[in-house]
Amino acid sequence: MNYSQIIIKKIIIVVCFICAIGHSSYGKKKYLLLDSLKHSYNVERYTLKMDSLYRVASTVELFNIILPEQEGLVLISVLPPNLNDKGLWTKINIENIASDDFIKPADYTKYFKRPFALYLNLEPRIDILIVKKEKDGFYLANFCFTQYFGLANHSSVFNTPINVINIGQSMLSIRDMEKIYKKDFPKQPYIMTEFFYNQKVSSMVPFGTNEQYMRMYLSDIFTIGKEKAYKFWTYASWNIVDGWNYPRGIDRFIYIPGKGIVGGSFDFYFESYRQPERLSTFNLKTRAYDYTKKLSSISNTQWIDNILNERIPIAEELK
Template structure:
């Protein structure tokens, strides 16, 4: 009897230890959005999800743009040859609730607040920017980091936050563009044009961007996952405000388990405007995962991919 009690006590102690460690590990880190950022700029846009995903919600985009150099640079001095580092923060809607932000007391999370140096470190790790940094399949972070913004005298934290990274490196297509590169000097290539090329090279297999819903047990597409992923320029867009946008789509597949978010798809189609940041895009990985809460079907998701449909900030009308 005594030995049973000892074993039970040890088991309970082990379970409590595991619970505490899991809780600590799962606690998000927070980045407080500054009123006046130093050495970088912030562009913010709100995108309506209604036309693309059939639900009246919003996605909020924050583009943090850094000069890829030792000195900061003002926006009016940025040109096509300027190398920029972009940290894209997307606050995705809470599809179960009515608000995407929750009030928070900074004193309760003071040990979990990070600075821009941490974000820049994540940028280097996930964009092949450091010679000694490892490179793997994960390049994006969902709900591991949240942002905080001040409204009046109160602070509010995002509920669902995606962070990903882009290096703006403009040069002719003959040069290599690794995953996570925005290059507006690429030769435009639509996703349907790539589909034709793919089917000639890999007959009998599914085109990777169309494999919505595939799992690790699906072997219907041919893709060298770490080597093949890439952002392709599709077209340029002339907006009514005279700005020029560059629309990209991402060459990658779907492959996670049904119960997992396909986080590393990230913003799989997006529109970039030099000097204004990322002003539109799509987040199929998130909305497809929550598709039972949406009025659109599998065929709608697939057609959105084929037609390269995106949400666009209202400031940028075609």
């Protein structure tokens, strides 16, 4: 089998994988009333300005749903449908949403289960949309990205699964990992950055390569105000060639116990807007994306620098 055939085979595997998870990530929309949710859980909201990181006038809102007894958290990120448009929300007539389409309080445990449960599907999902109430009516988030996280505080001696935020592990930066990776896998491209040096499919890590090592690494501990903050980054490859590398999720982030995730990057999402052939503009009427010109001018050099130096925007509320 020649190299081209191998690449084609890998692409087919990726497509099959996307189709396999499509039912959970792209299923029927469910609506979540923010006011009702706050009666059952501690919900922490933060605002991130993404212009310094991606050179686009965009804002992201983070909603941390803190599960009881600090056993985990669910992060719902409201991402910008159009990168140079700060409108994350659309005013709606709530009567137009069928009552059965709302997530009812009795069903909260179904959607916000303990992340350590072995039977729980922890894939990111985009089928949950937040509805919030303002003085002049109800507003619907245009696009929400939901992730599940377990919380832990134990030594690196014990295994830390991909979805667990472990503040007790030893620290390791992305640059430190690069040195280790190149030593242990000298014939393979570094999965964190190699693709962005030349934007060629041949430089992407084939699907399934070293995926068993995916996890979130602690790289720094510092203070924000009087709170101890923990910086994390996600060890994951760029191996989806025809769309979002969404398994990466919020791939670099800052976590404060009790407050949740207070800063983060969404490279998988904003990277799409650097490519003219990728998804670019969200159509509010059809609730689909249109293909158009690229909206972000950030260079590959700056993009790689953001990754290697673990740049992360911090919540406006904490500055």
